[in-house]
Every structure is written in structure tokens, then in C-alpha cells.
Amino acid sequence: MNELLMLVEGEETDEGLLGWQERALCAQTDPEAFFPEKGGSTREAKKVCLSCDVRGECLEYALANDERFGIWGGLSERERRKLKKRAV
Template sequence: MSALNVCLPSPIAESWDWQLSAACRDADPAVFFHPDNERGEPRASRVRAAKRICLRCPVRARCLNYALDSSERHGIWGGYTEDERRTLQKRREMQSSPASIRPGHQDCGRTLAARAIQ
């Protein structure tokens, strides 16, 4: 009988201990996650309140990186809304892609032949 190799995940505490220092730790989670159909000024006011908490957070960058790395789809993380994180994620992906396949990198100023756009 052969020995079984098991790859264990890293301890969870080390991955999440940064949250113990988060400024939002004792805040109402409802500030960071919008209720269904929240729109207009109520939503804008809640987002501003969440971002004020994030501004004073000592682990803000770590929180944002967690949200980007895990593709967190909901809530305010690291001071960024869902839409703002999507924009950051797209930038991140563009920066990590090879220059040769980046849109517009070497094509800037070039004109397409008429047959290419038909």
C-alpha cells in the first residue's frame, strides 16, 4: 500500500487575523451591505458612512486586496464599492497582461484597412 500525500491548507487564523484590527469590526454590517432595491440618496449616504469608517482603518489595503483576490461581489471593502472594485480589477488584469496583447498598446494611431472594418 502506498503512502497518501495530503496537502493541507494554510492555517485560517493567519489568513484572517488582519480583520481583528479592522475599523469596521464593531460597526453595523448594514452600513457596508445595501438592502435590496436601495437607491438614490439613502444608498449614497450609506456608502459615504462606510467609506468614512474605511478611511481610518489600519488594514484598509489588506481588506481591499482580499476583496479583489476573492472577487468579492457585495459590499464595501477597503473603502470601495462593488462597481469601483470591478474597475480596479479590470485595471489589475490589464496591468498583468502582456503588453503585446493589451488593446491599443501598439495600435495607437494606426488606421485599419477598409477591408478590415467591413
């Protein structure tokens, strides 16, 4: 079964495409910290990310899916853009 179909049918497992999200520390904290208003502090979100076991998977997801808002894998939108530019 392909992964997209598994997501649609709700059959995703810990080993699947987005299983890392269930283990993410941000899922256990205030989501507003990860999507601050423009000019708002990212300090608390980044602090959570530092000790998260799935930080790498999170950042990889954000880069692959061109996430334009929020803190993903410990990086802000601006930091992810810079990282992508350096990779090109």
C-alpha cells in the first residue's frame, strides 16, 4: 500500500512516513510557541527542539515540504531559507 493511501486511510504507523510526529516534543507543548506572530520570540520553541529526538526528521519534513511558517527542526523560516540556499 502506498504511503499517501495509508495516510488517507489512517493506517500510518510509528515506522511510517509521519510517525515521527507522534514522538515530537512539540506535540506535548503549546503549539502557539512554534508559530509566533511576526517579530515574536522563537526562543521557547527552539529550546524544546534542542532536546527532541525527532528534530532531524522534523527539519527534513519542513525542507521537503517547503514549510514557510513556524519553527521546524529547531529552525525558523528565515534559517530554513538560508539553509536551502546554501544547499543549492
